[in-house]
Amino acid sequence: MTTHPALTLQALTSLALAVGWALHAGRLYRRLDRSRRDPLTGLWTRDGWTRRAERVIRRHPRAAVLLADLDGFKPVNDRHGHEAGDAVLAAAGERLTAWCGAHGVAGRLGGDEFVAVLDNDERLDDRLADLAQLLREPVDHHGLQLTVGASIGAARLAALPEPTLSAALGAADQAMYQVKGRTRRGRRLLLAPAFAVLRSLSHRFRLAA
Missing domain, CATH: 3.30.70.270 (Reverse transcriptase/Diguanylate cyclase domain)
Structure with a gap:
C-alpha cells in the first residue's frame, strides 16, 4: 500500500503540533506549580x-x-x-x-x-x-x-x-x-x-x- 506524500506530510505536521502543545502545556504546568510555592519557605501557598x-x-x-x-x-x-x-x-x-x-x-x-x-x-x-x-x-x-x-x-x-x-x-x-x-x-x-x-x-x- 502506497502512502500519498501529502497525507504523510499532514500526519507529520499534526504530530509535531501535538508534541509542541504537550511540551508547552508541561512548561505552563511547571510554572504554575512553582507559583504555588512560597519562595521563602518552599511551602505551598x-x-x-x-x-x-x-x-x-x-x-x-x-x-x-x-x-x-x-x-x-x-x-x-x-x-x-x-x-x-x-x-x-x-x-x-x-x-x-x-x-x-x-x-x-x-x-x-x-x-x-x-x-x-x-x-x-x-x-x-x-x-x-x-x-x-x-x-x-x-x-x-x-x-x-x-x-x-x-x-x-x-x-x-x-x-x-x-x-x-x-x-x-x-x-x-x-x-x-x-x-x-x-x-x-x-x-x-x-x-x-x-x-x-x-x-x-x-x-x-x-x-x-
Whole structure:
C-alpha cells in the first residue's frame, strides 16, 4: 500500500503540533506549580495547599488540620531586620515540613501564619506538643540566636459535624485564637472541640470545598 506524500506530510505536521502543545502545556504546568510555592519557605501557598489538603481529606476520614501563628515574630523582625525575620520564617517552614513528613502537607498562608493537614489524627495532642517544641528551637542567624514561640490550634475532621476543609480551618482558627494571648512561647495547645464549628466560621480562612 502506497502512502500519498501529502497525507504523510499532514500526519507529520499534526504530530509535531501535538508534541509542541504537550511540551508547552508541561512548561505552563511547571510554572504554575512553582507559583504555588512560597519562595521563602518552599511551602505551598494557599491555593496549592488547598488543592492537596482537599485530596487528603477526601481519602482519609481521620485527617486533622492545624493552624500555627508564630509568637514574638514581630519583635524579632523589628529589632534585627527583615533578613532575620526571613531566617525565622524559613526555619519554621523547614521544621513544619519535617514534622509533617510523608503523612501531611504543610503550607504558608502569609506573614507568620502556617497551615498543615495530616492524614491521621492518631496521637495528635502529642504531635502538636512536638511541633511547638520544634518551633521554639532557636534559629541561628549570623551569630544571633533568634527565638519565637507558636500558638497552634487544630481540628479533627472526624469530630466535626461538617467534615470539610473549610469547617476544619474555621475550628482550628478559633482554637488557635483561644490560645493566643494566654500563652507564652507555645507552651499550651488547644484542640478544637466539635462544637466549635457551630459558631460563626472565620472568613479569613474560609476556602472553597
